[in-house]
Amino acid sequence: MKRNPALASVLQRLAPGRLSRSGFLGQDERSLEEIVAADLADLDAAGVGVAQIADLLDELHQRADEGMEAPQDACGGRATVEIIEAMGRIPCPFACGFRTHKAVVHARAGTVDILFTPLHAHLIREHGFFQGRGSDFRLEPRDLVALYVACKS
Numbered sequence: 001m002k003r004n005p006a007l008a009s010v011l012q013r014l015a016p017g018r019l020s021r022s023g024f025l026g027q028d029e030r031s032l033e034e035i036v037a038a039d040l041a042d043l044d045a046a047g048v049g050v051a052q053i054a055d056l057l058d059e060l061h062q063r064a065d066e067g068m069e070a071p072q073d074a075c076g077g078r079a080t081v082e083i084i085e086a087m088g089r090i091p092c093p094f095a096c097g098f099r100t101h102k103a104v105v106h107a108r109a110g111t112v113d114i115l116f117t118p119l120h121a122h123l124i125r126e127h128g129f130f131q132g133r134g135s136d137f138r139l140e141p142r143d144l145v146a147l148y149v150a151c152k153s
């Protein structure tokens, strides 16, 4: 079976030690296409779009950035966000030219308590990619939907 050469290089960049120490795929044994399709289907079943999730993550990240590593209220007090780590910059592993700074944002709203990075909004919006199961920064669509509901409804 022939592999798409562009996909092969994306898979190399998603592997541990290239752009991130632990990689983006974790122990997930599904193909990249299967991972993306399953997560997008979960989001679709909840009636929430990638743009809504990505916009929310961008909003929470921006608000967290204003806090200078102290907790900040976001979404009119429905959420609390805090930058807990920031260093350097990271390019999108899909090699689309996007770069953002490396940071970890802690967001809490309702029963949801998650960590995300500034790269997540881009990965979800542009690539439908929530990272593989078992990767350090995988985001479960159901948690993002719960975050969205807690912040926006």
Ligand SMILES: [Zn+2]
Residues within 6 Å of the ligand: 092, 093, 094, 095, 096, 097, 098, 122, 123, 126, 127
């Ligand atoms: Zn990209």
